[in-house]
Amino acid sequence: MPRIPGSAGTVHPVTPWPEPVLRTPCATVTAFDQKLEALVEDLFATMYAQDGVGLAANQIGLGLRVFVYDCPDDEDVRHLGHLVNPVLVEADGVEVRGEEGCLSLPGLRAQTPRWDRALVRGQDLTGARVEVEGTGFFARCLQHETGHLDGGVFLDRLAGLRLARARRAMRRSDWYRAAAREARA
Template sequence: MSRIPGSTGSVHPVTAWPDAVLGTACATVTAFDGTLARLVEDLFATMYAEDGVGLAANQIGVGLRVFVYDCPDDEDVRHLGHLVNPVLVEADGVEVRGEEGCLSLPGLRARTPRYDRALVRGQDLTGAPVEVEGTGFFARCLQHETDHLDGSVFLDRLTGLRRTRALRALRRADWYRPAGTG
């Protein structure tokens, strides 16, 4: 019987935006060791505890290029895995404005433009090359998590009235603390 991802991990608090770690590009992983394996386990445990479909390392305060996912596509096919040092190499197809949220921005949702297909290249826990392709909702997840590792959140993709409304909702959120206010 295979082990369930995250079953031996520890749940960490999710870092809330605008913490600096969420606005900074993450560092490349160079050590493929037990510490990395523990990070991936902790990411899975935290993602499941928070009912997420993806979680980037900087969302638990670790500035490394790693994310995990357990996300369906539009045909309800489950995609489960992790990526180390991921790079979004293709995002194409139809641009879709779909409902998007983020564990680092709890309760905030907005119709966010993303491409309907994404191809991400990275590595697994051993450093072996991995390529993951997604469509529909899974493509949205891959783009969202890669954005996190590049130092941005879905708010950065909003413009005009959508951005204004999202920022207004953010200011009303009971968890929100503007940068510099502690």
Template sequence: MAAGTTRVRIPGSSGRVHPVRVLGDPVLREPCAPVTAFDADLARLVEDMFATMYAEDGVGLAANQIGVPLRVFVHDCPDDEDVRHLGAVVNPVLVEADGVTVTGEEGCLSVPGVRAGTPRPDRAVVEGYDPAGRPLRVEGTGFFARCLLHETGHLDGGLFLDGLTGLRRRRALRAVRRAGLPAA
């Protein structure tokens, strides 16, 4: 490395890829417990979550998706202006979800092969902590708001399928059956 050059650490580069839990696994349907220790174990979990998210080509991942029932999610997600949002949120609380409701295609690493037009507010604000325990407020619009809502929903035991109604829900559930997944 040249003198004066700083090394940028890439999230997940030292993490271990975990299998992603899929629809039917009970850990996906239970509310997650708050994190109480901001320590090396949490740092390792976050690193593993980034590694897993990148290995699966995701833009977000909640801890319960790898079988850890703690309130943590990671994201590397663009907004509608293609601005990259990268981070980890510990003990997130959704404090605002507003703006116009937009129906956009959504999928989930835990529901592989299934995508559906899912209505979500166009703006979301999440408050929590970074992995070092510092307070944090994350605001997103457009696609990034969708990501914040999706991942926070996972930590409450939800899946994007829960927000579908009518024909969209019937089509998504048909796709779930075709994919050989258990009923939502």
């Protein structure tokens, strides 16, 4: 019987915005070993514990180019996997505004523009090259997670009134106030 992703992993705390590891482009993975396998297991375990659909390594404090996903597309087809050293090579089609949130920005949601098709190239746990293509909500997930690895969050895609509302909601959140107090200490 195949093992359920994350069943052998450890749940880690999710790194909150604005920690520097979330704003810094992640390093390329060069060792395809048991530590990488354990990281992917931990990412799945943490993502499931937080009811997420994707999670990047820097969201648990590790600045490495790795993310996992368990995300449906708009036809409710489940996409389950991981990518090592992913690069978003195509994002096109129709630009769609859809509600987006982030485990590193708990409770914050905003209508965020994303392309409805995405193609990501990367590697698997063995170092073999892979391509993952997604449409609809899954394309949004692929763009969101590769954005994390490039040092961004979905707020970077907002402008005008949507950005102002998101910033105001963020400043009112308990997690943001706690991070601000800690930064001043």
